[in-house]
Amino acid sequence: MIIDCDIHVYPNAACPLEPFIPARFREAISFRQNSGPSHGYANPFGVDRRDLEAATPADVARLHLDPLGITYGVLQPQPGYAVGLIHAIDVASALAQAANDWQIATYLEKDPRFLGSVCLNMADPRAAAAEIRRVGAHPRMVQTITCGEGLHLFGHRSHDPVYEACCELGLPFAVHPGTEGSLHSSTPVGRPSSYFEWHNSLPLTYQAHIGSLVAEGTFEKFPELRVVLVEGGVSWLAPLLWRMDKNFKALRSTVPWLKEPPSAYVLRHCRLTTQPVEEPENPEHLLQLYAMLQAERTLCFSTDFPHWDFDDPRRAFPSRLPRETKDRILYDNAAELYGLPARAAAEVSA
């Protein structure tokens, strides 16, 4: 029983995006009015499995879901989750809409194992909220998705319309990295000088977003909100919680809207996907970190199919991880997060 929380899918000649683009924006996009800033860091080897450039839903099922026995796979469509960086704001919203309709018609309605992510244009939070209400009630749309970069940290109140809509529809708000360094520098002191350095720095963005969501009181304003941090590693979470909880003891009067220690909010409201999971030389260290960050409730398994740093569920866990924790990471945590059938029920129907 596996839920894979990070499967990338792409339009291509076999399953094109164009028919789903609202008619009045097709010309703008054909004239490249869908561009935005780029960070300019490139993996010289590419990031995708080379046999999958023209993959169809049937290919993804055959090459990924079937052999690994994946019960559900949550899609992260590209383009789609990063449209918020496009300069032309209405074009960005139109592309989000296209990515969502494409996803439903091409994937969700073809194989019940595929679950969708509502792509959002975070540069226009009211448009993003309207898009959530337009497609978010589809029975297999299980979350929203945006990239980790944006105009503001995610605790900023400009995003509140999005969180209202997420709570209304019962959809977690998920974030995916990869655009860091496009609008801002990807570090607090300017730009890395290599893809290697840039990739190493990606967890900084998530640490900043969690700090913002906690300190701004987002989880007090939206007690039903759930946040999913995809593909940013997991181990940095424990030190961050400790630092925030320590500072909260001395500084809580400066953030009087917070009623609980920061870690309480994060452990209740935030979930992290595992890939690329840290691989310390001593596997006991990862087990210890899992205990520190309460992996049995905070982590959800992901593979990042079909990307270069794919994690195989048969090899992604320390061998001494208790079976119950492993099962919660592989299935139960995501099932609870997304309102999917519990293990027992799913096993009966399978």
Added chain:
Amino acid sequence: MIIDCDIHVYPNAACPLEPFIPARFREAISFRQNSGPSHGYANPFGVDRRDLEAATPADVARLHLDPLGITYGVLQPQPGYAVGLIHAIDVASALAQAANDWQIATYLEKDPRFLGSVCLNMADPRAAAAEIRRVGAHPRMVQTITCGEGLHLFGHRSHDPVYEACCELGLPFAVHPGTEGSLHSSTPVGRPSSYFEWHNSLPLTYQAHIGSLVAEGTFEKFPELRVVLVEGGVSWLAPLLWRMDKNFKALRSTVPWLKEPPSAYVLRHCRLTTQPVEEPENPEHLLQLYAMLQAERTLCFSTDFPHWDFDDPRRAFPSRLPRETKDRILYDNAAELYGLPARAAAEVSA
């Protein structure tokens, strides 16, 4: 036997800075030409012990070194370490020079327990290198110091003249936080909205600098260079090393100047001071983290006297930390870093 690696000292009426400012810059400074951008985050309770505004070296000795039995205390003079942010570049270099001469005359030559930090204007690396050569040979100047912000990440080659001078004089290059958010945003996605959130985010800067120093090959270019990261917490180091080492396996051909895994460089070249040490609810977790980041070689004790989040050496360690590790953190690691007498010799002379 204790070396305190982070003691803040300030000029005041009893020990003024003015006499040490080069004559031709005194007028500029009297007309406030020593200003720079400010991040604008303020601890509403102040950051200093309120009884120490007019502290003299004798006061610092009486109130801090004596009662805690501190063998050596490394000074972080303010102003001084953050001059690199001052708009007027020559004024900044003049103030660095003044802070260094003030430190020598006021502290280092008054009490042999005080050790100095050569303040650097990192906005002018050649001037900074000249300043290292001017005062760095003073027998009780043990390192250089600058703030964590700057025009570039510290792996950027524009800083190489500074590292050359550090290696020539045998001085570690130390960094102190507190200015983050002045030149750049203090996170990769913009500015926090409270002092609490800002303070929580300070370790991001150090994670970025370590990533930069490693990825740029700074430690290959300067095999003698040692870097000291002061007051930024310690626990985030282990997850960062794991991520860098994992990525290095796949991407080493993109950074062909690196001959060893990232963790090997960091563990050999970087030292972190302990305050404000993380305080997880379960003290075993800190013990485990100490093992992961090889605390017995990487950590050096500090108090941050006289600041609000001061760590007391009698309470800063988990009770089950092995005595030998505790001794290394309290004394030996810093003694080796700064070329101070080894424990046995120091105990005999004490």
